[in-house]
Amino acid sequence: MDLKHTALMKLVPVKKRVKWRYDGSFMVAMSEETFQLVLLNSTASAIYTLIDGKRNLMDIAKRVCEAYRGIRKDRIIRDVVRNVRELESKSLVGFTSRAER
Amino acid sequence: MALDLSPAETQLLSREPVVGLLGTKQWLTHFEHNLRWLQQKGFYPTEFERPLACQLELTQRCNLRCVYCYNRSGERSNKELAPRDWVQIAKQLVDAGVFQCVISGGEPLLLGKALFAIMDILHQAGVKFILITNGTFLDHRCVRSLRKYDYYFLQVSIDAPNQTVHDKIRGRGSWQGAVRAASLTSQNNIPLVVASTLTRHNVGYLPDMIDFAYYLGAKRIIVGQFSPVGRACLNYEAIRLSKRDRISVDRTLRRKMLFYRNRMEVVRSMDAHVSLRHNSIQPSSVLIIRPNGDVRVDCVGPFKIGNVTEESVMQIWNRIGRKVWRVPEVSRYVYRINNHEDFLKVTPRPYVDSDIDLSEKE
Numbered sequence: 001m002d003l004k005h006t007a008l009m010k011l012v013p014v015k016k017r018v019k020w021r022y023d024g025s026f027m028v029a030m031s032e033e034t035f036q037l038v039l040l041n042s043t044a045s046a047i048y049t050l051i052d053g054k055r056n057l058m059d060i061a062k063r064v065c066e067a068y069r070g071i072r073k074d075r076i077i078r079d080v081v082r083n084v085r086e087l088e089s090k091s092l093v094g095f096t097s098r099a100e101r
Numbered sequence: 102m103a104l105d106l107s108p109a110e111t112q113l114l115s116r117e118p119v120v121g122l123l124g125t126k127q128w129l130t131h132f133e134h135n136l137r138w139l140q141q142k143g144f145y146p147t148e149f150e151r152p153l154a155c156q157l158e159l160t161q162r163c164n165l166r167c168v169y170c171y172n173r174s175g176e177r178s179n180k181e182l183a184p185r186d187w188v189q190i191a192k193q194l195v196d197a198g199v200f201q202c203v204i205s206g207g208e209p210l211l212l213g214k215a216l217f218a219i220m221d222i223l224h225q226a227g228v229k230f231i232l233i234t235n236g237t238f239l240d241h242r243c244v245r246s247l248r249k250y251d252y253y254f255l256q257v258s259i260d261a262p263n264q265t266v267h268d269k270i271r272g273r274g275s276w277q278g279a280v281r282a283a284s285l286t287s288q289n290n291i292p293l294v295v296a297s298t299l300t301r302h303n304v305g306y307l308p309d310m311i312d313f314a315y316y317l318g319a320k321r322i323i324v325g326q327f328s329p330v331g332r333a334c335l336n337y338e339a340i341r342l343s344k345r346d347r348i349s350v351d352r353t354l355r356r357k358m359l360f361y362r363n364r365m366e367v368v369r370s371m372d373a374h375v376s377l378r379h380n381s382i383q384p385s386s387v388l389i390i391r392p393n394g395d396v397r398v399d400c401v402g403p404f405k406i407g408n409v410t411e412e413s414v415m416q417i418w419n420r421i422g423r424k425v426w427r428v429p430e431v432s433r434y435v436y437r438i439n440n441h442e443d444f445l446k447v448t449p450r451p452y453v454d455s456d457i458d459l460s461e462k463e
Contacts (some may be wrong), residue, residue, distance in 0.1 A: 019227040021198045023150050030200045035199055035253055037153065041144050082394045
């Protein structure tokens, strides 16, 4: 399914309260809601750092495309959506339809 | 890619083996295979640059003398660290960026107000706690002071639903205190976990014990065999479970897990030999600091890797802590422990003989 033009891509991910630190190329993050520790590899942590409450999923995917040239755009979009959804399931991010000012 | 890490008591990537579906050995092999695959693909580190969690055994003092106590709490010990030393250690742990801290002893509440000074430092840095207590000193005033911290859980040890059996294992008068402490904890909305250690004396009371934990408001009951180290090693013949007992425990747990599903977690703790092997497979992530400042990476493994009065926490971590499971003496010991009884046969016996001292290892 082509996600590019769906309403989903307009959703704006927002970071929740999280304690985190880098450990080598990994990020270790702990949600303040669940206290669960989650380990993010370099790609997941790069996506996480792009979440600023202003960019929607499409903006984030565009930024990732710039960093990973040569990889098909639709694949990157799918990966970004899957990754942010995963971060949501770990209570590290939430979604809003409107960007924070 | 995001991976779950579990709280400190079971360490990283931990998943309890499903009782009866997969033998322990197969489960460990499967676990190791998966972890190595993730590491090869770059999805999981082979070493952590800083510890993720720590366990502070704040004192060796204890008002009880449980027959199976793994670290022989309550017996005389050499010099203990003073509360001001623990405050310094807490600051070092904050600088190291730990996420989780297990507070235990001995009986940690014997520290009185000094305990709160130590926890305050960690709490202000966002560290989450597991507090392990026998409950004797947990009164209204104490629980009010403890309420402000963030917990995975506060664990009270209760070994039987009746006073006679519990007191026989843990010491006269201990049951009433433990039950009061458990009730106060759940009434004050601190997540309560009841830990019930099985010996020959209480194994027959397990079904009632699980019901009792639910009645006390526990979110989880952790049931398991004692670790055959320390005082349990010395009392082994008097407390050990028969094969029949162990089968009956597995059946009871399976039944109760289903019965309490979505109401209370019924969890079987890993046997000590499985836990040791399980920890050794993963990159080291936890430091255990003993009352005299000795540092370990595992509760049951007899390895001392340094002392916080001689080096800082991060110096110990960088020198050996992060790669301790790859030290030949350590891996040789781990691979000689294949079942529960091996702890009694292989030297050194943890908390009975002197530890393997790795303080000078690079």
